[in-house]
Amino acid sequence: MRAEAVAKIEKLAGPATRKRVDRARLALAVREILLAIGDDPERSGLRETPERVADLYADLFAGIGADPADELAESIADEEERASGVILVRDIPFHSVCEHHLLPFSGVAHVGYLPNGHVVGLGKLARVVDTCARRLQIQERLTRQIADAVERGVRPRAVGVIVEASHLCMAMRGLKTVGATVTTSELRGEFATDPVARAEFVTLARAKCDE
Numbered sequence: 001m002r003a004e005a006v007a008k009i010e011k012l013a014g015p016a017t018r019k020r021v022d023r024a025r026l027a028l029a030v031r032e033i034l035l036a037i038g039d040d041p042e043r044s045g046l047r048e049t050p051e052r053v054a055d056l057y058a059d060l061f062a063g064i065g066a067d068p069a070d071e072l073a074e075s076i077a078d079e080e081e082r083a084s085g086v087i088l089v090r091d092i093p094f095h096s097v098c099e100h101h102l103l104p105f106s107g108v109a110h111v112g113y114l115p116n117g118h119v120v121g122l123g124k125l126a127r128v129v130d131t132c133a134r135r136l137q138i139q140e141r142l143t144r145q146i147a148d149a150v151e152r153g154v155r156p157r158a159v160g161v162i163v164e165a166s167h168l169c170m171a172m173r174g175l176k177t178v179g180a181t182v183t184t185s186e187l188r189g190e191f192a193t194d195p196v197a198r199a200e201f202v203t204l205a206r207a208k209c210d211e
């Protein structure tokens with residue numbers, strides 16, 4: 001963006017805070033987009049749109065500046081059960097936003113680990129996925145950030161994350177990829193070094209309930 005244009009916007013909206021989503025600034029920017037595409041922000045259907053989009057973005061980007069590993073702070077010392085096999089949560093749904101086109105990509109994440117004396121509530125893994133998804137993302141980094149959080153939060157022997165998603169920017173730009181899904185994976189610890197552990201994780205992650 002040209003420096004003069006940035007200066008003009010900052011004169012109107014004040015300097016960026018880079019903390020929480022700044023709704024007033026966002027509403028102003030959305031109004032600019034409406035003008036820039038040649039529409040009329042004053043017509044009745046668009047009058048509330050800048051504020052509505054600002055509220056929506058505050059929700060979509062609530063994960064910016066949040067640490068997903070915080071969700072795992074209360075891992076449970078597993079002294080009685082001594083769980084040693086793969087713990088996996090399949091098909092965690094998520095919606096994120098592609099940072100190249102500001103369009104959604106959505107799908108599911110499969111998140112598993114090999115415990116090392118600590119386990120976490122299964123719902124917490126879904127919270128980690130949600131926090132990582134509520135940022136501007138590319139799918140590869142989303143996958144890595146989920147693995148990072150589980151690695152830091154649970155300190156397991158292995159972490160595996162598989163993300164399957166479809167990208168609206170691919171479908172809408174007519175790239176003839178409607179319905180195509182992109183799969184990314186991140187394998188750490190024993191899932192990276194031990195073929196038997198890796199095979200168990202991948203088999204469980206791919207298994208459908210009805211198979």
Ligand SMILES: [Zn+2]
Pocket residue numbers: 098099100101102103167169170
């Ligand atoms: Zn995109």
